[in-house]
Amino acid sequence: MTLSRILYLVAILAVGTPLLAQDALSNSVNFQAGNVGSESNLPLPRYVSLKAKEANVRRGPSLTFRIDWVFQRRDMPLQITAEYDQWRRVIDRDGQGGWVHYVLLSGVRTxxxxxxxxxxxxxxxxxxxxxxxxxxxxxxxxxxxxxxxxxxxxxxxxxxxxxxxxxxxxxxxxxx
Structure with missing residues (x-):
């Protein structure tokens, strides 16, 4: 079992997503360097910036997942490490992150x-x-x-x- 699968399953157990959604997500999310995103076909990892003044950072890629915190700095650079549907897993310079909806992100580099x-x-x-x-x-x-x-x-x-x-x-x- 890959590390990304283990991490995902731990997160799922904490929230309780149905098993079919677990399998679909774990097969679609790509955590390894040198790959391309399953949704965007852009390189992973890659850098973007925060388009919005505020952005909810969630435990998983859906509105049903708990909000862990809120990014509150427009133009803040973030690194995308994974993609699932319209969601991007991002980390900040401190290595903290989670899932953010893609409309809150910009390709403008900061x-x-x-x-x-x-x-x-x-x-x-x-x-x-x-x-x-x-x-x-x-x-x-x-x-x-x-x-x-x-x-x-x-x-x-x-x-x-x-x-x-x-x-x-x-x-x-x-x-x-």
Whole structure:
């Protein structure tokens, strides 16, 4: 039995969904990296942002599942790890997550600044002029990434920052 099946069955026992729905869900949900979503045919895992000002985070992919908490930060980056029908399993930068209806999510890419006073530079270079400094936990819109650098827009400022100081994107494919 796979880990995803075990985790799902534990969640089902806590809520009590009929056995047929358990089997359909466990066969449709895809938890392994490098796969594509059964509903969207987009890569899993992948990053999105929260479109809504508030979003209920549920234990399972249906309105009948209990709400565990509510995300309350528009544009917050989230990682989709699984899909089932119109529901997406998401996690935040702390690894906390659950199921959110897909209409509450956006393909607009954002990141969270993980470093205090992150320097935004005019070009992707440590010697480029400084345009601004961003505080930790600021949400910025993500532009292009070139190796170890990503272009960001936040608070009316635009510039380049080290991707290692950001949450909401895959590690640098070049190992920079």
């Amino acid at each position: 990141v969270i600044v993980d470093e205090d006073r992150l320097v935004l530079r005019a070009k992707p270079s440590d010697t480029a002029p400084v345009r601004a400094e961003l505080e930790q936990n600021v949400i910025a819109r993500l532009g292009d990434c070139e190796g170890a650098w990503c272009e960001l827009t936040a608070g009316g400022y635009n510039g380049w920052a080290h991707r290692s100081a950001l949450w909401g994107l895959d590690p640098d494919p070049f190992g920079n």
